[in-house]
Amino acid sequence: MEPFTFASSAELHLPVAVKVNRLEGHEKSLPYSTLLKRPDLRHRGSNLSPHSELYITVQPFADSKPLTVHAQTPHKHFKTGRVWNHWLSLPMAYSTLPSNTQLAITLWDVTGVPSRSGEYAGSHHVPFGGSTIPLFDEEGTLRTGRQKCRVHRHRAADGFSDTTTPWAEQKRRRGRMRASDEEGETVVIDEKASRREAELERLVGLMKKHEMGEIPETKWLDQMVFRQIEKLERQSVKASNRPRQSVQRSSVSAGPEVDGTTANKTGEVPCAEGDPDHIDGSFFLYLEFPRFDHPVVFTDHEYPPPPISTIQPPTTQTAAAVNLKPPPEVQLGPGIHSDNATSDAEGGGGSTIFRVYDPEIGYNDNPAETKHRRLIRGQRNALDRDLKPNPKMRDFLNNVMLKGPTAELSDKEKDEVWRFRHHLTRDKRALTKLVKSVNWNEAAESRQAIALLPKWAEIDVDDALELLGPGVSDPSVRAYAVERLRKADDEELLLYLLQLVQALKFEPQQHSSHGNTNGAGEEAAETEDSSLASFLIARSAANLKLGNFLHWYLMVELDPNAPPPLNTPTEVVEANRFLYSRVSYDFMLALAETTEGQERRNILLRQGELITILAKISGDIRGMKGDRLRKIEALKKMLVDPKNDLLDFKTPLPLPLDPDVKVTGVLPEECNVFKSTLSPFYLTFKTTDGGRYPLIFKTGDDLRQDQLVVQIIALMDRLLRNENLDLKLTPYRILATSTLAGAVQFIPSTPLSSILSSPTKYKNSILTYLRHHNPAPQDNSPSILGVRKDAMDTYVKSVAGYCVITYLLGVGDRHLDNLLLSPDGHFFHIDFGYILGRDPKPLAPLMKLTREMVDGMGGPSTPNGNSESQFPSFRQHALTAYTTLRRSSSLILNLLALMQDARIPGLGVAEGESVAGKVEERFKLGVSEPVAVEFWRQLVEREMGSWGGVVIDKLHGLAQGWRA
Structure with a gap:
């Protein structure tokens, strides 16, 4: 076609x-x-x-x-x-x-x-x-x-x-x-008139093509043709007015009388002569x-199935955030068949089962079950206070407490948690389970649950984050979670700030006055701040670092060029935009009330001007034609241009990417443009302490997903350090300044593809690379395999840490170009465009652990292998990291759950699934720790000998060669 x-x-x-x-x-x-x-x-x-x-x-x-x-x-x-x-x-x-x-x-x-x-x-x-x-x-x-x-x-x-x-x-x-027309007359049609009408139709068709531009225009000739066509049309009309030779059919029978006149079969009244x-x-x-x-x-609008009742799903949550109940199991009796087919031999009796759409399933409880729950919970109010569980019930409740934050509770589990709610106040893990067990539509239950909050044992931060998620709408419960966050220091709060900004969407909006009109005829409406918004504004106004990142997180949410989110009503998008604009405005007001408020506001303004200039330069470089060298020369000219004011800042400026670093200008001679379709450029800033801060700035790419992954890596690094396990991770900084622009900290390093393709300098070996940059000292200091001991330890630990983290987050598209190694032995990953198990290549391994990476540790530990091999140490570090992070899985899963509605394209999941659920599968929370440990051991052995990763690396190398 x-x-x-x-x-x-x-x-x-x-x-x-x-x-x-x-x-x-x-x-x-x-x-x-x-x-x-x-x-x-x-x-x-x-x-x-x-x-x-x-x-x-x-x-x-x-x-x-x-x-x-x-x-x-x-x-x-x-x-x-x-x-x-x-x-x-x-x-x-x-x-x-x-x-x-x-x-x-x-x-x-x-x-x-x-x-x-x-x-x-x-x-x-x-x-x-x-x-x-x-x-x-x-x-x-x-x-x-x-x-x-x-x-x-x-x-x-x-x-x-x-x-x-x-x-x-x-x-x-x-x-x-002779032909019959619609009035029942026999009409004689002239062949000459028919040909004239056909020719007129052809000319009119050509005239339409001329109007559409399909026939070239000739003004003097067109006017003559148009007049001739109008003349032919008038002649055709006059010809149609000539008396027609007709003979009335005899089959026109008399009909009912209308106003004294007999009507024919068509219902029309034959007109008398002279009418x-x-x-x-x-x-x-x-x-x-x-x-x-x-x-x-024509394209029709597809409307959702009409609801039978007034019960509707929450409009501010996505379908994945709504806790839908599975359809009930139906036990079919004798003679009843699920395929609607009946059999007389089986006693069907010719009956048929009809399936009826019910929109209340998944959003509303069974009325009988609701009534039963109300009766059971209402009659035990006085007895539940002193109720103690027996050993069997204690084990049952303990299993409930061990469930992850994404797990749903059955009706029996909810009833038992409610029944022993007074006993569970001493268990900090039980509060989130109680919140899931309460029917918040029942005023009596809600009051009893809220009355227990002051008596509850102090919960952890991960539970507080779960209480700020989309599944909790009661203001008292959310305020209780915020009170727990107040006890966290600024450094810890910074780890969760990205998710807390997203949690503002789930805050219930309370309007103190609505629809008032002042004397000028303007409608004034005051909106009371939610407790979470007030908390974030107060803490960020008192801390430069928190305020810096809160400001940029809000700017990304207010980006006017952000793509519209899928499956989200327009009114919800506009409501969220109004919410973030109000929080940003209140944050500026709170800054103005501090002693250094005006200076802080000027800093944020100057940061915005710097980012705007860099974004414009990046856009110009990306749209420029020519080779890479020409783009580098153009970049240098733009950096030294006085109108951009990038060479020397009059006042040191805290860098948006890292506010602890104050920069005084750029070094144009050290700039560079990377060979990529988006042409990101490398920039070096001068710092106040005489140092240098290199970064990469790019436009046209959404860095929010990479920012999220690096934030989770930084959180995991803190969790491991709290257990005295330093795996030498490199959570470099990433800041998305809009939905299609951002900055990335540059870490001096070399891709593994370059190391393994250097036969002369590094002999295609990671171990040779480490020996080259960290040779064994001459003073008999500790060394391993000819490499300084601290450098080898750094390499082994960092490989172990990133193997565990990339597996848990399901990082895909792993090849030797996005695996980097720094001269001091720090190994790390970059480019997190595919996570949650997605991968553009088939047969991708679950964990990137190549034979070359193992050879850099001295090879696998075998009876006949190298006695200095560090592979056993690698396996032990990886196993310890996996079990440690598994114990803190609730915190990681809750942070990911809060990002469900962040409008990040790479976080989109199928309907009914959740981002946290994808990661929870890899934690193996449904099995005991020994079973999970054995699973991890087998995974390491299997992925180390996997051939899928080797094929992917070869294909990627060939593709890069063709592009070059």
Whole structure:
């Protein structure tokens, strides 16, 4: 098939328009005998002059019902012909039109006396004629261009689905023959007239192509052709007014009497000779519809299934955040078959099971279960206070407490947690389980649960973060979680700040006054800040580092160029934008009230100017044509340009990427442009202590996912250090300044692909690279495999740490170009575009551990292997890291759950799944720790000998060679 380009009518947000051009047609004058019988006809405008004043109304109909009010042409005086050339616009858009929309077009004649028929009695207008034209053709394509509509005399356009005033004439067969028309007459058709009509149709088609630009324009010749076509159209109309040779069919039988006249089978009253409706003649109205660059095809809007009840899912949460219950299990009795087939031999009896859609499933409890729970929980209020669990129940409750934050509780588990709620107040893990067990729609239960909060054992930060998630809406519970966060220091709070900014979306908005109007007539509405927003603003206003990152996190949420999120209502997006703008405004007010407030605000303003300049330079470099060397020269010129003011800052500026570092300017001679489609550039800043701070700035790429992964790595590094396990991780800094721009800290290092492809310098070996930069000291200091001991320890530990972390986060697209090694032995990963188990390449390994990386440790430990091999140490470090992070899995999972609605494209999951659930699978929380340890041992052995990673590295190397 040839390519066909079209537009969707659902995307055409323009008002329906139609241009009324002219009316063509003739009819015989009324004889005096008719005027004597009908004196009122002498006052009708069309009977006094062939160019009398008419006006036209246009109204859309669908399913025989009007869609909106009609539009009407203005008054116009005609001299030589009825020509309007006027556009009419209807108060509705093309995107809202049904597929069966018709335009009912009626021409109205002016009369001096009321109509005799009684339908228009008391009015001074009667229908001159009418025509009904569909807006979409039989193929669902919107009609465009010139249209010729037949006018049915003395009838108003009805707009019905089975209209009696169709716009198109009945096509007659060619040739001189006898044919039957719609009135039941036998008509003799002239072959010459048929050929003339066919030629006129061909010319009109060519005229439409000319208007669409498909035929070249020749002005002097076009005007002559247009006049000739109009002349042919008038001749065609006059020819259609000639008396037709007809013979009335004998089959027209008498019908019911209408106003004293007998009607025929069609329901129409045969007009007597001399009646004005029987005059020979025909009229045609020429219209014009708007033209578009492409055909417009009808597309209907898909609405969700209509709800049976008023119960609706929460609008501020995504489908994955709503805790949907699984469908109930149905036990089919004898003779009942799930495939709706019955069998008499099995006792079916011919019965059939009907499946009925019920929107309440998943959003509402069973009414019987709700009533049962209310009765059970209501009668034990006094007895539950001193209730103690027996050993069996204690084990049951302990298993409930061990469930992860994404696990759902069964009805029995919820009932038991509620029953022993007073006993569980001493267990800090139980509060989140109690919140899941409470029916917050019941006022009595809510009051009892809130009354227990002051008595509860102090919860950990991970539980506080879970209570700030989308599943908790009670303000008292969220305020309790915020009080727990107040005890965290600023450095710890900085680890969770990215997620806490996202948690603002789930805060219940309380309006203190709504709809008040002041004397100036302006509506004033004050919104009370949520406890979480007030907490973040107060802490950030008192700390430069917190305030710096809060400001930039808010700027990303307020980015006007951010792509619209999928499956999120527009009103929710606008509400979130208003929320973050209000928090940003309140943060600036809080800064102004501090002693250094004005200086802090100036710093944020200067940071914004710096980022704007760097983003403009990056955009110019990316859009520049030429090779990499030309782009580097252009970058240097831009950096030294005085209007950019980048060489020397008058006042040291805290760097947005790292506010602890104050920079005084850039070093243009050390800049560079990387070989990539987005052309990110390398920049070196001068610092106040005489040092240098290199970074990479790029536009056109969403760095929020990389920022999230590096933040989780920094959190895991802190968790491991708290257990005295330093795995020498390198959580370099990343800051997204918008949804398509950001800065990345540059760490001097070398990709493994370069090390392993250097036969002369490093002999294609990681161990040789380490020996080259960290040779064994000559003073008999400790060394391993000819490498200084601290460098080898750093390499082994960092490889172990990143193997565990990348496995847990499901980091994909791992190849030797995004595995880096610094001269001091620090190994780390970059480029986290694929996480949560996604990978663009098939058969990708679960963990990147190549044979070359193991050889850098001295090779695998075998009985005949190297006695100095550090591989056993690697396995022990990796196992310890896995078990340590597994014990802190709740904190990691809660942080990921809060990022579910962050509008990050790489975090999108299927409906019913969650981001935290993808990571929870890799923690193996459903099994005991010994089982999880054995699983990890087998995983390391399997991935070390995997051939999938080798194939991927080879293919990636070939692809990079072709690009070069």
